[in-house]
Amino acid sequence: MTASLDKGISVLKEMIDAPIASYFSSCVHCGLCAEACLFYTETGDPKYTPIHKLEPLRRVYKQEYTLLGRIGKMLGLSKPVSDAELEEWKPLVYDSCTMCGRCSLVCPVGNDIVYMVRKLREGMAISGHAPEGLIGASTRAVEIGSPMGVKLPAVQAQMRHVKADTGIDIPLDAVGAEYMVLMSSMEIINFPEYLGAIAKIMKQAGKSWTLCSEAFEATNSGIQIGVSDIAKVLVQRIVDGAERLKVKTVISPECGHAYTALRWEGPNLVGQPYPFEVLHILEVLDGFRTQGLLKTQGFEEARLTFHDPCQLVRRGGVFDQPRNLLKMVAKDFVEMDDTGKMNWCCGGGGGVSAIEEAVPLRLEAFKVKKTQLEKTGAKTLVTACANCRIVIEEGMEHYKMSIPVVGVTETLAKHLVEGE
Amino acid sequence: MNDHDAPIHEKNSHEFPIHETLGDSLAQQGISRRAFLKFCTAMASLMALPPGTATAIAEALVKAKRPSVIWLSFQECTGCTESLTRSYSPTLENMIFNMISLDYHHTLQAASGYGAEKSREDAMKNFFGKYLLVVDGSIPMNNGGVYSTIAGRTNLDLLHEVAKGAAAIIAVGTCASFGGIPNAKPNPTGAVAVSDIIKDKPIINISGCPPIPAVITGVLAHYLTFGGLPELDDLGRPKSFYGETIHDRCYRRPFYDQGKFAKTFDDEGARNGWCLFELGCKGPVTHNACATTKWNGGTSFPIESGHGCLGCSEPHFWDAGSFYSALSMPASPLKYVAGAAVAGAAAGVAVSIGNRIKKGTAKSAHQKATIEDLEK
Numbered sequence: 001m002t003a004s005l006d007k008g009i010s011v012l013k014e015m016i017d018a019p020i021a022s023y024f025s026s027c028v029h030c031g032l033c034a035e036a037c038l039f040y041t042e043t044g045d046p047k048y049t050p051i052h053k054l055e056p057l058r059r060v061y062k063q064e065y066t067l068l069g070r071i072g073k074m075l076g077l078s079k080p081v082s083d084a085e086l087e088e089w090k091p092l093v094y095d096s097c098t099m100c101g102r103c104s105l106v107c108p109v110g111n112d113i114v115y116m117v118r119k120l121r122e123g124m125a126i127s128g129h130a131p132e133g134l135i136g137a138s139t140r141a142v143e144i145g146s147p148m149g150v151k152l153p154a155v156q157a158q159m160r161h162v163k164a165d166t167g168i169d170i171p172l173d174a175v176g177a178e179y180m181v182l183m184s185s186m187e188i189i190n191f192p193e194y195l196g197a198i199a200k201i202m203k204q205a206g207k208s209w210t211l212c213s214e215a216f217e218a219t220n221s222g223i224q225i226g227v228s229d230i231a232k233v234l235v236q237r238i239v240d241g242a243e244r245l246k247v248k249t250v251i252s253p254e255c256g257h258a259y260t261a262l263r264w265e266g267p268n269l270v271g272q273p274y275p276f277e278v279l280h281i282l283e284v285l286d287g288f289r290t291q292g293l294l295k296t297q298g299f300e301e302a303r304l305t306f307h308d309p310c311q312l313v314r315r316g317g318v319f320d321q322p323r324n325l326l327k328m329v330a331k332d333f334v335e336m337d338d339t340g341k342m343n344w345c346c347g348g349g350g351g352v353s354a355i356e357e358a359v360p361l362r363l364e365a366f367k368v369k370k371t372q373l374e375k376t377g378a379k380t381l382v383t384a385c386a387n388c389r390i391v392i393e394e395g396m397e398h399y400k401m402s403i404p405v406v407g408v409t410e411t412l413a414k415h416l417v418e419g420e
Numbered sequence: 421m422n423d424h425d426a427p428i429h430e431k432n433s434h435e436f437p438i439h440e441t442l443g444d445s446l447a448q449q450g451i452s453r454r455a456f457l458k459f460c461t462a463m464a465s466l467m468a469l470p471p472g473t474a475t476a477i478a479e480a481l482v483k484a485k486r487p488s489v490i491w492l493s494f495q496e497c498t499g500c501t502e503s504l505t506r507s508y509s510p511t512l513e514n515m516i517f518n519m520i521s522l523d524y525h526h527t528l529q530a531a532s533g534y535g536a537e538k539s540r541e542d543a544m545k546n547f548f549g550k551y552l553l554v555v556d557g558s559i560p561m562n563n564g565g566v567y568s569t570i571a572g573r574t575n576l577d578l579l580h581e582v583a584k585g586a587a588a589i590i591a592v593g594t595c596a597s598f599g600g601i602p603n604a605k606p607n608p609t610g611a612v613a614v615s616d617i618i619k620d621k622p623i624i625n626i627s628g629c630p631p632i633p634a635v636i637t638g639v640l641a642h643y644l645t646f647g648g649l650p651e652l653d654d655l656g657r658p659k660s661f662y663g664e665t666i667h668d669r670c671y672r673r674p675f676y677d678q679g680k681f682a683k684t685f686d687d688e689g690a691r692n693g694w695c696l697f698e699l700g701c702k703g704p705v706t707h708n709a710c711a712t713t714k715w716n717g718g719t720s721f722p723i724e725s726g727h728g729c730l731g732c733s734e735p736h737f738w739d740a741g742s743f744y745s746a747l748s749m750p751a752s753p754l755k756y757v758a759g760a761a762v763a764g765a766a767a768g769v770a771v772s773i774g775n776r777i778k779k780g781t782a783k784s785a786h787q788k789a790t791i792e793d794l795e796k
Contacts, residue, residue: 003793013782065775067767125794135794142791229789 005083008127012060015119023111024061027051033103033113038344038365039096050103050113053092056081057120086129093117093124094131095358096365099224099257099350100310105341114315117350121226130225133354138221138230145237146217147354148185155183155216158192168199173245174210179284180247180276181209182218182238182262184255186386194254194386197413201285204416205293209251215241218253220261224351231261232269238262242276249277251284254407256311256349256385263316280312281409282384286321289328296328296415302379303332306408307369307392308343309385322384322408329415336372344368348391366395373403381405442644443482456482462634463641473645480645487644488543488551490582491525494575495568495602495611496557500593501527503630520552520640526570537571544585552643553586555579555614558595558602562610579617588622588649589614592636597625597656598735605739615656624649625656629732632713635661655735657707666703666729669711672696690726700744701728708733 034040034049046052059081062069072078103113124130137147144151159170171177179202187194202209215238222231242250252259263278279287288294306326312318319340326333338344347365352358369392373381381403383389389405396403446456460481461474493501505528522528523543524536531539543551557575560567565574583589591614594600602611615623626635639658642650650658667673675681675695682689682696690696697704703711706729710721722729728744731737787793 003795007787007793010782010785013778014786016779064778067771126789128795130794135791138794139791225794227789227794230791 003126003128005086005127008086008123008125008129009060009081011126012057012120012123013064015122016057016061016065019112020057020061020116020119021065023113023116024058026109027111028109030108032106032108036102036106038098038100038102038347038368039361042365042367043361047092048096050097050117051111053089053097054113054116054120056086056089056093057116057123060123083127083129086124086127090124090129090131091358091361093120093129094134095352095355095361097350098310098345098347098352100345101314102310102342102345105314118223118226122228125226131351131355131357133356134221134225134351137351137354138225138227141217141219141221141234142230146185146188147219147221148189150185150188150217152213152216154188155211158188158195159211161192162196162199166196166199168203170195170199171208171210173213174208175245176247177208177210177245178248179207179209180212180215180242180245180250181253182251182258183211183216183253184219184258184386185217186255186390187253188216190390191386191407191410193410193413194407197407197410198281200413200416201288201294201409204295205288207288207293210245210247212238212241212245214244218255218258218262220258221351221354223257223261223265224354228269231265235262235266235269239266239270239274242274247276249279249284250274252278252280254281254384254386254389254409256309256387257351259318260311260315280316280318280321280384282312282318282321282325285409285412286324289324294328294412295417296412297417298329298415299331300329300380300411300415301331303334303377304330304380304382305334305336305373305376305378306339307336307346307381307383307388308340309383309388310343310345310349312384313343314341318384322382325408325412326382329412334376334378336376338372344372346388346391347395348387353387353391362391363395363398366391366398369395370399370401373401378403382408382411384408441482442484442486445486446482460641463638477641477645481641484644486521487587488547489520489522489524489554490540490543490551490586491522491528491554491556492570492575492578492582493526494555494557494559494579494596495609496593496595497601498527499630500556501525504592504633504636523551540582544582548585550587551585552640553582553589554592555589555596556592558599558611558613559617560602560609560611562608567609576617579614583618583621586621588624588643589618590636590639591615591623591625591627591656593631594627594629594732594735594737597627600629601738603736603738622649623656624652624658627655627657627662627733627735628708629730629737631733632661632709632715634713635709653707655707657733661709661713662707662733664707666706666708666711666723667701670695670703670723671711672723685726696723696726696728698746699728700742700746702731702734702737702740702743702747703729704747706731706734706737 031049033051034046037048037050039048063073063078063080069078073080097117099114099117101114104111107113140149141147159172162168162170181198183194220231220234222228222234238250250262252262259280267273285294304326306322336343346369347362352362381392383405384407389407392405457474457478460477464474464477524540529536559565559575559579561576565576568575570578591597595602596614599611599613602609615625624639626639635658638661639650650660653659653662672693672695676697680689680694681698682694683698684690685699701723703723714721730743731740
């Protein structure tokens with residue numbers, strides 16, 4: 001079986017639902033979404049207007065589900081969506097959309113544009129118009145278990161490093177633990193400090209936790225490329241693992257889309273409610289804070305600012321938690337302009353960071369983050385998403401900036417009162 | 421009839437400086453700039469102008485020469501003036517009198533007799549072509565207009581004379597705008613509106629029985645700021661205030677949409693605050709700002725007090741049947757509408773079923789996607 005236009009169009013017909021019909025019919029073409037999109041503001045090219053990125057989906061909706069559109073199609077007044085058109089739209093639907101959701105937020109008629117991009121990607125992928133980078137990541141995720149090809153031995157190696165550093169044993173496959181901790185491959189490979197930080201914090205909080213040998217990877221390439229069937233396979237792994245270990249709570253790591261995939265899309269993908277709770281690590285840590293389980297000492301002296309990962313703050317509502325936590329350990333915490341739910345994306349969300357041909361555009365779009373950052377005068381940037389972190393690091397390297405980027409969890413762990 | 425040559429009050433009250441700017445006048449009255457800006461912002465929002473206009477209004481108003489205003493009261497009840505002088509909102513109506521130089525107004529002026537008429541004539545002479553004429557009340561036409569006279573002259577005569585030099589005419593109240601109650605059947609005096617008589621001047625109708633005070637303030641502020649009249653609807657009323665119906669903006673509208681109606685004034689529906697449509701509310705056909713601007717310093721408006729709208733800002737409201745019978749629906753067009761609605765609904769259902777089948781077919785044709793499906 002191979003990808004084909006017919007299959008793609010059929011999937012789009014399947015995807016178009018009542019929300020999409022109402023979104024397309026209520027769009028007033030005001031163009032406000034353009035100003036909300038970093039790819040438009042940084043390039044000034046109107047083709048990056050978010051609603052325009054949905055043109056193929058809109059045409060399928062019109063031709064298949066509206067009376068006038070059907071008559072037009074019958075009379076040959078409107079051409080059906082073609083392979084060439086989808087290929088032309090590929091850079092718009094993938095390279096220049098991080099699914100950050102800023103456009104959805106500003107739409108005056110309440111159109112959830114990201115929701116539609118997500119659905120359009122389903123048709124794009126099945127008709128063979130997904131970027132190579134994302135196909136590769138999805139293939140590795142399904143076949144190897146992680147989009148970056150990380151296998152269990154790599155995780156076990158990190159567990160040994162943590163043990164050597166901190167003296168703490170990392171529990172693996174501990175049945176009946178309260179928390180099951182997931183990681184993103186980026187954390188396993190690039191930011192091993194995350195695992196060590198979790199180990200220290202869990203120890204101080206006195207909580208039982210575990211990693212799972214079959215489900216350590218939290219990210220979900222299926223969501224990014226837009227293939228629900230693959231996304232479901234990946235979510236199911238985590239559900240199976242959590243059920244086997246009988247954990248109460250699954251902790252989504254410092255990663256944006258993993259949280260969206262697991263917490264918001266997951267139950268719909270597997271078709272039933274989870275027998276466990278899903279929380280982002282920041283929600284868990286802030287919970288510990290309110291229960292008085294976190295004891296810290298000392299402060300970060302340098303000026304800190306926080307980059308809100310889009311999927312956390314805008315699509316997930318996690319806003320106060322990182323601020324509560326950072327205020328425990330930061331003397332000089334400053335907010336960026338447009339902070340919180342109106343924060344600008346790092347430019348690499350929604351799978352964009354995995355698309356090689358999108359790099360020049362992504363670096364162009366990074367200018368907005370650069371401006372935001374420079375204005376704060378911050379000496380350290382804290383965030384809560386490994387993908388944001390790597391994308392921002394790359395962007396800063398390109399623009400010759402040198403501000404260290406760290407995660408919330410590790411920053412907090414650095415200040416834990418030892419030995420309690 | 422009149423003896424205007426009588427040498428009484430030869431150099432009378434017009435010694436006071438009517439050319440002063442509004443800024444000077446406000447400063448003299450001890451009105452702070454802050455209070456003034458607040459007023460300008462309120463005006464801008466009332467007139468649905470962009471927020472930035474408030475500053476423009478402020479700048480224009482401060483510099484504006486207070487225009488001379490002549491106010492003529494014809495066949496009326498003085499309710500319009502009562503409305504204007506009884507406002508609790510942030511001294512809006514005080515400000516009117518600071519914004520303009522009110523040179524002639526029966527009810528409010530201190531002078532009487534020849535002195536009063538002279539003051540009008542002076543203003544007409546000194547500001548010919550520049551003064552604003554405000555009219556409240558209708559003009560009787562039957563029998564040469566004898567039914568209403570002032571200083572022995574008919575309203576018709578006076579209107580023609582004063583209108584000649586007016587920059588614009590503001591018809592305040594439903595009587596001046598559309599004839600109002602004097603015009604109600606059988607209309608013994610032959611009462612007509614200002615616009616029925618004067619054809620060569622810009623006329624703005626501020627209808628209502630009485631009209632909302634803020635509306636006239638708004639129109640004056642607009643005139644002073646932009647030097648012209650605001651955009652008007654087909655009945656000559658400012659769109660910013662009369663653009664929508666009472667019904668459109670009524671807080672009881674959700675009950676109308678749900679079909680919840682009070683049937684009498686003391687039934688459960690009335691106590692629950694349901695829609696007063698069946699009790700004769702004329703809100704759906706009445707264009708005015710009562711539901712948003714409200715009355716008595718924003719306290720309430722008639723529907724909020726439990727009574728339907730009378731439709732007082734619309735022409736012939738007095739002759740539109742009982743205030744307490746529900747708005748009637750035209751019979752035969754309704755049948756077509758009903759027929760069309762049924763046909764439309766059927767087509768809608770058919771299209772919807774078709775769409776559902778199409779989506780269903782696409783769904784059942786769904787083959788589970790694997791990674792092999794992604795490569796072309």
